[in-house]
Amino acid sequence: MSSSSDFAIEIQKVQDSKISDVDFDNITFGNTFTDYMLVCDFKNGEWQKPIIKPYEPFLIDPSAKVFHYGQAIFEGMKAYKDEHDEVWLFRPDENFHRFNKSAVRMAMPEVPEVVFMEGLKTIIDLERNWVKSGLGNTLYIRPFMIAIGSGVIAQPSTQYRFMIILSPAKSYYSGAVKVVIADHYSRAANGGIGAAKAAGNYSAQFYPTKLANDKGFQQIIWTDDATHTKLEEAGTMNVFFRINDTLYTAPTSERILDGVTRKSIIALAKREGIDVQERSVLVDEIVAAAQNSTLKEIFGAGTAAVVSPIAAFSYQEIEYVLPVIEDSFASQLKDKLTKIQYKLAEDTFGWTVKI
Template sequence: MLTTQTSKIEILKASTTKINEVDFENLSFGAVFTDHLLECDYKNGQWQNPVIKPYAPILMDPSSKVFHYGQAIFEGMKAYKDNNNDVWLFRPDENYKRFNSSAVRMAMPEIPEAIFMDGLNELLKLDKDWIQRGNGASMYIRPFMIATGPGVIANPSDEYKFMILLSPAKAYYGGEVKVIIAEHYSRAANGGIGAAKAAGNYAAQFYPTNLANKDGFQQVIWTDDATHTKLEEAGTMNVFFRINDTLLTAPTSERILDGITRKSLLEMAKKEGLKVDVRPVIVSELVEAAKNGSLKEIFGAGTAAVISVIKGFSYQNEYYEMTPIENSYASLLKEKLTSLQNKLSEDTFGWTVKVQ
């Protein structure tokens, strides 16, 4: 391996590449990773020098606290390649801030901006050839931190590992999805970690989602833990509802993740002159709108999926099918956002950042 030093980031280049083994037209989301990753350890109360090295398994003590007490957080980001072969990130400052917010909530050390941003920049430059151009093509970026300190005593770890993985991606969800509205299970509770991008939030969703899958639904629309009357998120996405010509979505809270795609769509919708209302959305309101025909659209929004159209929903064993409409808000906003991300239209918001 060739070793170079760049801005205190040690770079160990892989002697060979796996890129020629990858079928970029038939990618399974999150299953293929590039030649390199970034790794940085926290020890003795401070972050060590980061290193970019060939992608490989890591060795950990069986008593590492991540295995026993679940101190683990992550982010989801994307990079895009334009027609000039330049690489762009979308609102990386928001991911960085949210990552550290999650770290604080999980009693983990915040990561310095130089390690997160400079490390990501160098990693993307090194594996730039893995980023494809074209509609739906991107590089999915997974920064994460885990507790690596040994010992099974129930307290925060004193050692951590921060890493960034890169995975070439196409579209996350194929086609429309059907959902079931949760009547018993909740994604998060007041005072809990719902607003943090913590690994345990996602693990807790798997069982009720499996139950929904058995009944023919792809995802669950989560409701509040106290009354199960307020609609909150759809699967791993923020969720939007269009009733008549008003676009509705729940406000962020201790239970709801402050989605970067969510906040971007809200700003774009307002710029397009759409009526937007950020407020609690009640299950009975949605059911009544479905019955009287005023419910026009439901769609999820997130980094991986961008926008995923919801075909219909079930509540109390009754299924409500959505009627397809022309000129949908979902189609309009997805086209506007993906065009901006891929540098096919002007970024009037200042959200895209060039990798250089």
């Protein structure tokens, strides 16, 4: 597909929808998928025409470079249904731009905006019955791209596949989360791919997270790779710290993902008059704040959980329990953000996009 004038989405209709077989009240996050998927291949130096077709497995060569050299990126997004049965996306332009930043960093071709955005809107419109109304009900959207070119020589692929798959989801709640602050393992390094949503970033977390799980902690707060003195992310989320009435969060960098929920939380907090400081947050200052009772909250922010409060953290085998606060910043900001997403409050920022 050499230009946007060549753009046209082919739609191959399913014979029978599987939606009637789905128990929407008992869905495990990320395990159920809708009727359709979008597929668009890159070959011979250009993007081909995208196809929306029935969700199904596909064949791929065992020597495909995604298996051997990890060229794989993705995004996480959601669609929401309001009280009038209208479907909305939340800041999809941010996901599009971040997707292509990841592509550049992984030596993959950038996806044209017309493929990403029009493909996204077309498949969501086709699957709008899978978006259920009511707070907590969403349609999780997973755009991703993999290297499908064959050959085990260590160089970038010449063929890629961009896809969008969809998964109905309910409110993501994991209860009281306890975390351990990392003092050895790292999520990302200077000059690395931490700011890209690359598949390898997540697989590298599995082992140290398993070690934390074995000790009774659900997640890890990652620290900088060089000194392990700066707090950066919590699990797969950006992380916020409240000391007295000020919110602190690490600035984005080549180690830290530029989270869409993160920047939305910052904008909402500033609108509400909350002091937000984007700066390096030191382990020592958080430990000291916990010891002198000025540390009020820690919470993660990301697409899946929106806001995930942290009940306690451990550092060098010492556990610190956070106070239980009614009307916490975490609960206030989550409430304000979700009301915008579900069109229950005015979107003064212009973040929502109607399908």
